[in-house]
Amino acid sequence: MGRRKEAVSLHLKEEVAMGVFIRVEIDEKKCLGLAKSGECIRICPVNIFEGKEGRVVVKEENEDECTLCHLCLSKCQPSAIAIKKLYE
Numbered sequence: 431m432g433r434r435k436e437a438v439s440l441h442l443k444e445e446v447a448m449g450v451f452i453r454v455e456i457d458e459k460k461c462l463g464l465a466k467s468g469e470c471i472r473i474c475p476v477n478i479f480e481g482k483e484g485r486v487v488v489k490e491e492n493e494d495e496c497t498l499c500h501l502c503l504s505k506c507q508p509s510a511i512a513i514k515k516l517y518e
């Protein structure tokens with residue numbers, strides 16, 4: 431395993447140890463922003479996303495409430511959202 435992978439793996443283990451089990455990420459290069467989309471904000475049943483200065487951002491304090499329903503993934507046309515389980 432390379433150094434970067436080891437560092438990422440260690441970081442994920444630390445997050446799991448802190449009780450964070452799900453990571454929701456937005457690829458800012460792909461995201462269309464509030465002016466053109468924002469569908470994820472409307473569809474997420476547990477309020478993971480919010481608008482900030484024209485961009486869609488993840489509310490980190492809500493991140494672990496994600497139910498893995500994948501509604502946001504189905505609505506995000508440019509596939510800018512990634513949902514990662516930090517546990518097996």
Ligand code: SF4
Binds near residue numbers: 454474477499500503
């Ligand atoms: S998978 Fe469901 S609960 Fe999780 S961020 Fe997407 S819409 Fe919200």
